[in-house]
Amino acid sequence: MLQVTLASAETGNSYSNPADLSPLEAQGRALYLEGKLPNGETLTAIGAGNTRLTGIQASCVNCHRRSGLGGVEGNEVILPITGRALFGGGNPVIVQIDKQFNQRLSNQSEFYNDQSFAKALRLGQHISGRSLNPLMPLYAVSDSQLQALTAYLSTLSNAWSPGVTDNDIHLATVITPEVKPERRQIFLKTLNELVDQHNVNVVSGLRQRIPPIERKMHNRRHWKMDIWELKGSSSTWNEQLEKWHQQSPVFAILSGLSEGDWQPVQQFCEASKVPCWLPSIDIVPNDANKETYSLYFSEGMQIEAKVIANQILLSKPQPKKIVQWVGHEASAQNAGVALRQLLNSKDIEIQSLSSEESTVSISETLKSLEAEDVLVCWLNTDELKALTSTTSTPLGRIYLSSTLAGENIPNWTKDWAQQTWLIQRTELPKMRAANLSRFNEWLSHWQLPLIDEKMQSDVYFSVNSFSWVVSSLLNNFHTDYLIDQAEASLSMREAMQVQEEVQSMMMGGGGRRPQAIKSTSQTPSTQVDTNSSVDIGLLSKRESISAYPRISFGVGQRFGSKGAYVRQFLPQINNFDETKAQWIIP
Ligand code: HEC
Incomplete structure (x- = not known):
C-alpha cells in the first residue's frame, strides 16, 4: 500500500539559487542543466536505439525537467530523481505519473545509494534489479561526476517555494500604472470573483470533483491574493515588486494587466523564480521566449x-x-x-x-x-x-x-x-463565441458585466488553468514544477475541459453550475444571452476555452498561442x- 503522508511545510536547504551552490553542486548543475563536464567538455551518453547523445541532448533536464520531478512525455513515464526521491530523507516524493490524470502515482519503496545510483546511470539498472526503460540513456560517468550529480540533485525541489503554507497559497496580481480606471476596475472585479469562488469551494468542500488523492494530500489550499499596483516610472517597478515580495512572499503572479511596458515585471519574475502566469497584456517583452518563469497567451x-x-x-x-x-x-x-x-x-x-x-x-x-x-x-x-x-x-x-x-x-x-x-490574434467571432460560451454563462450567472471580453476571458482562463496545474502538483509546491507541469499538461487539461464542457452543455444547457449562489441585490446589467448566439454544431468543433484558438506550451515555449x-x-x-x-x- 502506498503511504501518503499529509503535506506539511517542507523545510530543508533554502530554495536553491545558482549563486548559493557549493562548487560540487555547481558542477552537478552544469551536468544536469547543460550537459557540461567539469573540465569544460560535453557530456555524452548512449540513448535509445544506440544513438549517441551529447551536451544538451544528454543533459538530465531534457527528460527529468527543471524541477527534477519528471513527468509524462507521450507514453513514457519519466521518474522523479530529486535527492529525496532517489536517496530518501524527509517526506516521500509523490508525483502523478499518469497521462490520463487518473492519479497513478510514483511510489518509491527502496532508495538508491552511491553504488546503485552508479548502476542506474552506467548500466541502466533500476534499484530493484530490473532494466530501466531504454529511453533512460547510459552514461560513462566518473565517480566524481556522480558525486557532483548527487550533490546537485539533493538541492532540487527540496524545500517548497516561498508563499506556500500548510493552508494557504499566497499569490499576487500586478497592474501597471497606465491602465485606465474602468479596465482596472472590471479586471479586479472578475479576478476577485474567481478567487473568492476558489476559496469558497476549498473551504466548504463545495467542489465535488476533488479527486480522493488530492483530498488526502491536502493539496487544495486557500488563495490569498494581493494586488500589486505599480506606481511611477517603470525604472522603479523592480524595487516596488521586490519590496512587496520580501514583505510577504508569493508563490506566483496570477494574471495581471498592462497597457504598456511589462519588461520589469518579467525581469522580477525571472530573478525571483516567481511564475508570472498568463497576464492580459498586448506588449510582450522582446526576450520572453528565452525566459523560464513567464507564460503568455501570445506574443502580443x-x-x-x-x-x-x-x-x-x-x-x-x-x-x-x-x-x-x-x-x-x-x-x-x-x-x-x-x-x-x-x-x-x-x-x-x-x-x-x-x-x-x-x-x-x-x-x-x-x-x-x-x-x-x-x-x-x-x-x-x-x-x-x-x-x-x-x-x-x-x-x-x-x-x-x-x-x-x-x-x-x-x-x-x-x-x-x-x-x-x-x-x-484571437479566435474568429463565431468560434470564439463557442469557446467562450461557458465563460459567458459564468459571467451572467454571477451577474458580472461584460465590458472587455478579451481581457475578462483572459483572467478567467488564467485563474482556471492555474488552478488545474496547481492541483497536478499534489504537494510538490515548487515553482519550477509548476512551470514543468504547465509545459507538459496545460494543453491536455484544456482539451479535457473542452470535452467536459461540450458534454455537459449538450446534455441540457447549463451543465455543472457553480453551487453557491451569492445573495446579491445587484440587478443584471449588461447581460449577454450566450446560449442563443452559440451554434451547437460549433461547440463540438471547439479546441479551446479561451479567446485564443488553442493554448499549448511545449518545453521551453512561452507563448500559448503561436500565430x-x-x-x-x-x-x-x-x-x-x-x-x-x-x-x-x-
Ligand atoms: C532521454 C531522456 C532521459 C535523460 C536525458 C535522462 N533520463 Fe533518467 N530516466 C529516464 C526515464 C524514461 C526513466 C524511467 C525509466 C524507467 O522507469 O524504467 C529514467 C530514470 C532514471 C533514474 C531511475 C529513477 C528511479 O526511480 O528508479 C535515475 C536515477 C535517472 N534516470 C537519472 C538520470 C540522470 C542523473 C540523468 C542525467 C545525467 C538522466 N537520468 C537523464 C529518461 C532520461
Missing part, C-alpha cells in the same frame, strides 16, 4: 508584426515600399518598431508615419504607393476614421490590427475596405471574411 503585437512581415515577404510581386501609419497607443508603437526591425534586413523600403505628420505630407506619402505596395495601419478606430475621412484611398494592400481597430470597423469607406486585410489570422474584407458581407481566414504561424 509582435506576432501581428511577424505575420504581416511574413505576408509581405511571400507576396508576388514583392512590394517596393511599405508605409506604416503608427497611432498614438503604446501597443501601436510597439508593433511599429517590431515591423521595422523585421523588414530592415530585407531590403524593402519602410517608412513610418505618426500623427505628428501634417495631413498634406501624409497624403503625399500615400499617393506614392504603387499597386503592389503595402500600407500598414497600426491605428485604433478613431484614428482610422480620421485617416479615411481626410485622405483618399491609396493604391496597394492595407493591413489592420484587430487589437487596435477591433473587428467591426465603423464608418468604413468602401474603397478603403476593398483592399484591406485584418490581422487577428494570428489574416482575414480579407468581403464587400458582399460588408465585413471581414471568417470562412476563408488563414491562421498563420510565421
Whole structure:
C-alpha cells in the first residue's frame, strides 16, 4: 500500500539559487542543466536505439525537467530523481505519473545509494534489479561526476517555494500604472470573483470533483491574493515588486494587466523564480521566449508584426515600399518598431508615419504607393476614421490590427475596405463565441458585466488553468514544477475541459453550475444571452476555452498561442471574411 503522508511545510536547504551552490553542486548543475563536464567538455551518453547523445541532448533536464520531478512525455513515464526521491530523507516524493490524470502515482519503496545510483546511470539498472526503460540513456560517468550529480540533485525541489503554507497559497496580481480606471476596475472585479469562488469551494468542500488523492494530500489550499499596483516610472517597478515580495512572499503572479511596458515585471519574475502566469497584456517583452518563469497567451503585437512581415515577404510581386501609419497607443508603437526591425534586413523600403505628420505630407506619402505596395495601419478606430475621412484611398494592400481597430470597423469607406486585410490574434467571432460560451454563462450567472471580453476571458482562463496545474502538483509546491507541469499538461487539461464542457452543455444547457449562489441585490446589467448566439454544431468543433484558438506550451515555449489570422474584407458581407481566414504561424 502506498503511504501518503499529509503535506506539511517542507523545510530543508533554502530554495536553491545558482549563486548559493557549493562548487560540487555547481558542477552537478552544469551536468544536469547543460550537459557540461567539469573540465569544460560535453557530456555524452548512449540513448535509445544506440544513438549517441551529447551536451544538451544528454543533459538530465531534457527528460527529468527543471524541477527534477519528471513527468509524462507521450507514453513514457519519466521518474522523479530529486535527492529525496532517489536517496530518501524527509517526506516521500509523490508525483502523478499518469497521462490520463487518473492519479497513478510514483511510489518509491527502496532508495538508491552511491553504488546503485552508479548502476542506474552506467548500466541502466533500476534499484530493484530490473532494466530501466531504454529511453533512460547510459552514461560513462566518473565517480566524481556522480558525486557532483548527487550533490546537485539533493538541492532540487527540496524545500517548497516561498508563499506556500500548510493552508494557504499566497499569490499576487500586478497592474501597471497606465491602465485606465474602468479596465482596472472590471479586471479586479472578475479576478476577485474567481478567487473568492476558489476559496469558497476549498473551504466548504463545495467542489465535488476533488479527486480522493488530492483530498488526502491536502493539496487544495486557500488563495490569498494581493494586488500589486505599480506606481511611477517603470525604472522603479523592480524595487516596488521586490519590496512587496520580501514583505510577504508569493508563490506566483496570477494574471495581471498592462497597457504598456511589462519588461520589469518579467525581469522580477525571472530573478525571483516567481511564475508570472498568463497576464492580459498586448506588449510582450522582446526576450520572453528565452525566459523560464513567464507564460503568455501570445506574443502580443509582435506576432501581428511577424505575420504581416511574413505576408509581405511571400507576396508576388514583392512590394517596393511599405508605409506604416503608427497611432498614438503604446501597443501601436510597439508593433511599429517590431515591423521595422523585421523588414530592415530585407531590403524593402519602410517608412513610418505618426500623427505628428501634417495631413498634406501624409497624403503625399500615400499617393506614392504603387499597386503592389503595402500600407500598414497600426491605428485604433478613431484614428482610422480620421485617416479615411481626410485622405483618399491609396493604391496597394492595407493591413489592420484587430487589437487596435477591433473587428467591426465603423464608418468604413468602401474603397478603403476593398483592399484591406485584418490581422487577428484571437479566435474568429463565431468560434470564439463557442469557446467562450461557458465563460459567458459564468459571467451572467454571477451577474458580472461584460465590458472587455478579451481581457475578462483572459483572467478567467488564467485563474482556471492555474488552478488545474496547481492541483497536478499534489504537494510538490515548487515553482519550477509548476512551470514543468504547465509545459507538459496545460494543453491536455484544456482539451479535457473542452470535452467536459461540450458534454455537459449538450446534455441540457447549463451543465455543472457553480453551487453557491451569492445573495446579491445587484440587478443584471449588461447581460449577454450566450446560449442563443452559440451554434451547437460549433461547440463540438471547439479546441479551446479561451479567446485564443488553442493554448499549448511545449518545453521551453512561452507563448500559448503561436500565430494570428489574416482575414480579407468581403464587400458582399460588408465585413471581414471568417470562412476563408488563414491562421498563420510565421
Ligand atoms: C532521454 C531522456 C532521459 C535523460 C536525458 C535522462 N533520463 Fe533518467 N530516466 C529516464 C526515464 C524514461 C526513466 C524511467 C525509466 C524507467 O522507469 O524504467 C529514467 C530514470 C532514471 C533514474 C531511475 C529513477 C528511479 O526511480 O528508479 C535515475 C536515477 C535517472 N534516470 C537519472 C538520470 C540522470 C542523473 C540523468 C542525467 C545525467 C538522466 N537520468 C537523464 C529518461 C532520461
